[in-house]
Amino acid sequence: MSAVFESLTRFYQSSIGKKTLVALTGAMLVLFVLGHMIGNLLIFVGPHAINEYGHFLQTVGHGMGVWVARIGLLAAVVIHIVATIQLTKANRAAREQRYGCEATQVASRSSRFMIWSGLTLLAFIVYHLLHFTAHAGNNYGSYMTDLDGHQVHDVYKMVIAGFSWAPAAIFYVIAMLMLCSHLSHGVSSLFQTLGLATNKTWPIFKFVGHAYAALILVGNCSIPIAIWVFGYGH
Amino acid sequence: MVQPLLTMSLDSKIPSGPMAEKWTRHKRDSKLINPKNKRKYSVIVVGSGLAGSAAAASLSEMGYKVKCFCFQDSARRAHSIAAQGGINAAKNYQNDGDSVHRLFYDTVKGGDFRAREANVHRLAEVSVNIIDQCVAQGVPFAREYGGGLANRSFGGAQVSRTFYARGQTGQQLLLGAYSALNKEIARGGVEMYSRTEMLDLIVVNGQTKGIVVRNLVTGKIDAHVADTVLLCTGGYGNVFFLSTNAMGCNVTATWRAHRKGAFFANPCYTQIHPTCIPVSGDYQSKLTLMSESLRNDGRVWVPKKAEDCGKNPADIPEADRDYYLERKYPSFGNLAPRDISSRAAKEACDDGRGVGPGGRGVYLDFAESIRDFGRNTIAERYGNLFDMYERITGESAYERPMRIYPAVHYTMGGLWVDYNLMSNLPGLHVLGEANFSDHGANRLGASALMQGLADGYFVIPTTVANYLVTQKPGEVTLDNPEVKKAVADAEERTKKLLSVKGKRSVDSFHRELGLLVWDKCGMARTREGLQEAIDRIPALREEFWNNVTVPGSGDAANQELEKAGRVADFMEFAELLCIDAQNREESCGGHFREEHQYPDGEAKRNDQDFSYVAAWEYSGNCSQPKLNKEPLTFEEVHLAVRSYK
Amino acid sequence: MALLNLHLKVWRQNGSQPGHFQDIEAPEIPDHASFLEMMDIVNERLIANGQDPIAFDHDCREGICGACSMTINGMPHGPERATTTCQLHMRKFRTGDTIWIEPFRARSFPVVKDLMVDRGAFDRIMQAGGFVSIRTGSAPEGNSIPIGKDVADAAMDAAACIGCGACVASCKNASAMLFVSAKVGQLNTLPQGQPERQRRTLGMVRQMDAEGFGNCTNQYECEAACPKEISVRWITKLNRDYAVAAVKDIVGAGRQQAGGEGGD
Structure with a gap:
């Protein structure tokens, strides 16, 4: 037992081990944002569809499902963030004296911005959870509606109301731009870190990463844009 | 300086018996040291190139305590790394009639019958083991599609026995030896000292017992003692200032050993490589070799008329071009051996028909090959070399012929050693390019790597015990007065270099010495020219010691001080080089005396009077070395005029 | 052959003491010279003026030993692709250029002296x-x-x-x-x-x-x-x-x- 624990510790302490965890947790979060986006886009199908979806999430597995997902995601986020902060600190320490003349040959802007796009996202996630999950500073918790004879949370109304407040919508769009930047490096990068790229497949992974980032940006931002530009839901 | 009381006899200790059995017999008869006692013996290895790394690793594996020293920042940077072409071995994988005997014969003939037969035969024998050893280490030799090792023909050999790893065989073999060295460092068998330069040899009661070194980072000078010392310190090509050697290559270790009594053999055998990029200006610091393989597809020419030299080569019609190698040597053509090709280029330039800056260059033309095989094929074969040529000269060899000129590349001479690789100074072993033994007056392509590794992996592990059994391990310690004196002498010399505070930089002296030696003792030598050099070198040496400026101090990293110490030794060595060249009244291999040639300009050997190894003994005065001779006898190979016509 | 007039900003450092950039004028550098030959010329001039020459690692000068280790204008081995510093030639620069010359910077490569690292x-x-x-x-x-x-x-x-x-x-x-x-x-x-x-x-x-x-x-x-x-x-x-x-x-x-x- 202790020998296994020792090996696990060494794996986590190693540079590649930490990065592998960042990539694996990153992969979970990448899939989560896709699922989350698809769920959100149900808003364009209508109040019934998104409320049904919300109700399903609340009740799946006798209400356990959402907690399993929440705990899983929380663990992924915590590992992803703790490991990357540790890695970034080590990276800073690895070059104490900076270059007088700095030059960048091929590194993309998004790759150099990962820690900042990531930390902005962290701030957004905290805000987002307080806003929509904990209902801090609002009364979204009292929005109820009828779904096939059951009283359920009115997710549709909550989303429209939430985005109708300009600062929330602006912060949301900024966060999605950060997410896009983060994903445009992160998605292809995780294939590299997990050792899955080859010379032949790398261009595909790179394209998929960029396309995925763009898809998430467009999909998620379509909601506040629909509300503000086209008056959707009003 | 004390003169040796009596001339030491030059016993080459060649084993008895037929040539093909000598090495086997010697292995059988060599002394053994039992494993428990091996741990008590310590060995110092100076240099971490092919010979040094291979020896240090192999001896450590056997159980000896080894210390290895190099002046570079890592053992992996020794100049063996720069060899491009390949390594010979008598594997006969091509089924083209190669054999140990043929490799032996080719090497003796290639060396213009000035090598010791028994050593060369041993070299050919162990060549096959070297390939096995390197493959096992993970050296990525070129392979056939079927998975077998690939070979090519190289340096004018008529069989394909050269193994290679792209254009960087030297680096790959060195990395193999370096990996073996690392394995032993990790195991604790070898203590590695990088950025540490040997300044002197320590001899106690006539036995070599250690070295004095300077730490090139802290400047500290101190001693290391051991039961035997192996010098694997390469050649002295940088005496010419411009050569294909690395900037740091130097004669200090072998010269200091010479001053302590080791004989310096055949220093006049210097190899000039025919395919180097010509000098472009007086700021030039070194010359770059282009692999000889280029001559497989390139045709060498100069204009027939001197007035055409300034023209664009494309404007010179075929009829006005002199493909002089093809004309003079119809059967070998552009693949004639190195010494012959080099001299032919010099003759063409001396004739006023050289091309490029200063008229010191000849064309190596790929136009015909590009026409016959297509640009892509040529790019596949030589792309890297063409790129390198373009980086250095700014010209594309696809568009216009390359310009090449010979440059000093390798030195066959070195410290005299017997069959055990031990010099006349007991306990001093000399391996690789630093010794004189295997290449005679000229080295064949792809044989340097072979010799370095043969000495390091296979010869010294067997022969070193023959000396060690005569010694009580750890007899000399750091508090020995001779050791302390050697350290004090080295400190004194360093102080002296720093205290001259003259007007001229170390490089300016080195450049002047190099030009003089190249001019008078380069590709072609005359009695008078050599005399002129012999007269001028002492004066230059004196000026050096009175007018050199070495900035900084001795207590820290100081590259000028390092260079100064090396140039000071070149200043002394250069004179011996010229004296040896003057003494050898014949032309052979890399040593060409204009007085001794056939009417058609070919080298004329004098086997009657000069079939011997000239082993020079330090007399206490650099200008008056004492000559000892080891006669060369040939049992297997018949002396013949070396003809490549 | 053209001559280049260059302004160099060279990192100078003694062991673990703090380092600094030194401005060095390098007039009349032949454009056929290699980068390291340019450094040789600069060093000869520094020595002639009684100044400490710039320490830098170099050995084979044919791109294989891996000793040369300068960061030139923020790029290790300079701007040319697939080229070591020793094989970089001055024809890649223009007269009037300012060239930043720094060591390979990393905590794990401590500076020995000037551009030389361990x-x-x-x-x-x-x-x-x-x-x-x-x-x-x-x-x-x-x-x-x-x-x-x-x-x-x-x-x-x-x-x-x-x-x-x-x-x-x-x-x-x-x-x-x-x-x-x-x-x-x-x-x-x-x-x-x-x-x-x-x-x-x-x-x-x-x-x-x-x-x-x-x-x-x-x-x-x-x-x-x-x-x-x-x-x-x-x-x-x-x-x-x-x-x-x-x-x-x-x-x-x-x-x-x-x-x-x-x-x-």
Whole structure:
């Protein structure tokens, strides 16, 4: 037992081990944002569809499902963030004296911005959870509606109301731009870190990463844009 | 300086018996040291190139305590790394009639019958083991599609026995030896000292017992003692200032050993490589070799008329071009051996028909090959070399012929050693390019790597015990007065270099010495020219010691001080080089005396009077070395005029 | 041949003391000279003026020993692709240019003097497993191990690394992954390297971490700076090999647990 624990510790302490965890947790979060986006886009199908979806999430597995997902995601986020902060600190320490003349040959802007796009996202996630999950500073918790004879949370109304407040919508769009930047490096990068790229497949992974980032940006931002530009839901 | 009381006899200790059995017999008869006692013996290895790394690793594996020293920042940077072409071995994988005997014969003939037969035969024998050893280490030799090792023909050999790893065989073999060295460092068998330069040899009661070194980072000078010392310190090509050697290559270790009594053999055998990029200006610091393989597809020419030299080569019609190698040597053509090709280029330039800056260059033309095989094929074969040529000269060899000129590349001479690789100074072993033994007056392509590794992996592990059994391990310690004196002498010399505070930089002296030696003792030598050099070198040496400026101090990293110490030794060595060249009244291999040639300009050997190894003994005065001779006898190979016509 | 007038900003440093940039004028530099020959000329002039010449590592000057190690205008070995500093020629610069010349900067490459750094960390990484444990004399016949041409060529691609450290110097995080991956990759690709594959991978990566290099963030500056154009796909392979080796280590597969001998 202790020998296994020792090996696990060494794996986590190693540079590649930490990065592998960042990539694996990153992969979970990448899939989560896709699922989350698809769920959100149900808003364009209508109040019934998104409320049904919300109700399903609340009740799946006798209400356990959402907690399993929440705990899983929380663990992924915590590992992803703790490991990357540790890695970034080590990276800073690895070059104490900076270059007088700095030059960048091929590194993309998004790759150099990962820690900042990531930390902005962290701030957004905290805000987002307080806003929509904990209902801090609002009364979204009292929005109820009828779904096939059951009283359920009115997710549709909550989303429209939430985005109708300009600062929330602006912060949301900024966060999605950060997410896009983060994903445009992160998605292809995780294939590299997990050792899955080859010379032949790398261009595909790179394209998929960029396309995925763009898809998430467009999909998620379509909601506040629909509300503000086209008056959707009003 | 004390003169040796009596001339030491030059016993080459060649084993008895037929040539093909000598090495086997010697292995059988060599002394053994039992494993428990091996741990008590310590060995110092100076240099971490092919010979040094291979020896240090192999001896450590056997159980000896080894210390290895190099002046570079890592053992992996020794100049063996720069060899491009390949390594010979008598594997006969091509089924083209190669054999140990043929490799032996080719090497003796290639060396213009000035090598010791028994050593060369041993070299050919162990060549096959070297390939096995390197493959096992993970050296990525070129392979056939079927998975077998690939070979090519190289340096004018008529069989394909050269193994290679792209254009960087030297680096790959060195990395193999370096990996073996690392394995032993990790195991604790070898203590590695990088950025540490040997300044002197320590001899106690006539036995070599250690070295004095300077730490090139802290400047500290101190001693290391051991039961035997192996010098694997390469050649002295940088005496010419411009050569294909690395900037740091130097004669200090072998010269200091010479001053302590080791004989310096055949220093006049210097190899000039025919395919180097010509000098472009007086700021030039070194010359770059282009692999000889280029001559497989390139045709060498100069204009027939001197007035055409300034023209664009494309404007010179075929009829006005002199493909002089093809004309003079119809059967070998552009693949004639190195010494012959080099001299032919010099003759063409001396004739006023050289091309490029200063008229010191000849064309190596790929136009015909590009026409016959297509640009892509040529790019596949030589792309890297063409790129390198373009980086250095700014010209594309696809568009216009390359310009090449010979440059000093390798030195066959070195410290005299017997069959055990031990010099006349007991306990001093000399391996690789630093010794004189295997290449005679000229080295064949792809044989340097072979010799370095043969000495390091296979010869010294067997022969070193023959000396060690005569010694009580750890007899000399750091508090020995001779050791302390050697350290004090080295400190004194360093102080002296720093205290001259003259007007001229170390490089300016080195450049002047190099030009003089190249001019008078380069590709072609005359009695008078050599005399002129012999007269001028002492004066230059004196000026050096009175007018050199070495900035900084001795207590820290100081590259000028390092260079100064090396140039000071070149200043002394250069004179011996010229004296040896003057003494050898014949032309052979890399040593060409204009007085001794056939009417058609070919080298004329004098086997009657000069079939011997000239082993020079330090007399206490650099200008008056004492000559000892080891006669060369040939049992297997018949002396013949070396003809490549 | 043209002559160039250049303004140099050269890093000067003595051991562990703080360093600074020195402005040095370098007039009339022949454009045919190599970068290091330009440095030689500058040094000759400094010596003539009684100043301390600039210390820099260099040896073979033909692009293979890996000794030269300057960062030129923010790029290790300068702006030209697949070229070491010693093979960079001054015709790539224009008269009037300002050239920044700095050491390879990384905590794991402490400055010895001026532009000279200590790359001993690379040697120590190699000692942690960069070899095949075969004794001299015990090797089987060379052709008894057939190795396909593609495998041999791939190993050779990795083996082309000259150990200069440009990958570390160019990396935004001063990571040594390209070097380590090329070295691990060469032997892990070849059949000769298989018996020690797990031990080598774990050992060399652990040593790399212990030396204090940064972590790879897949930005590929290393590949762009590498004078031998080592591919970052070797890093992909190292990531994979390390994960496999670590899992085997965790579950105790292979001989390591049985022998009680770790990979370090």
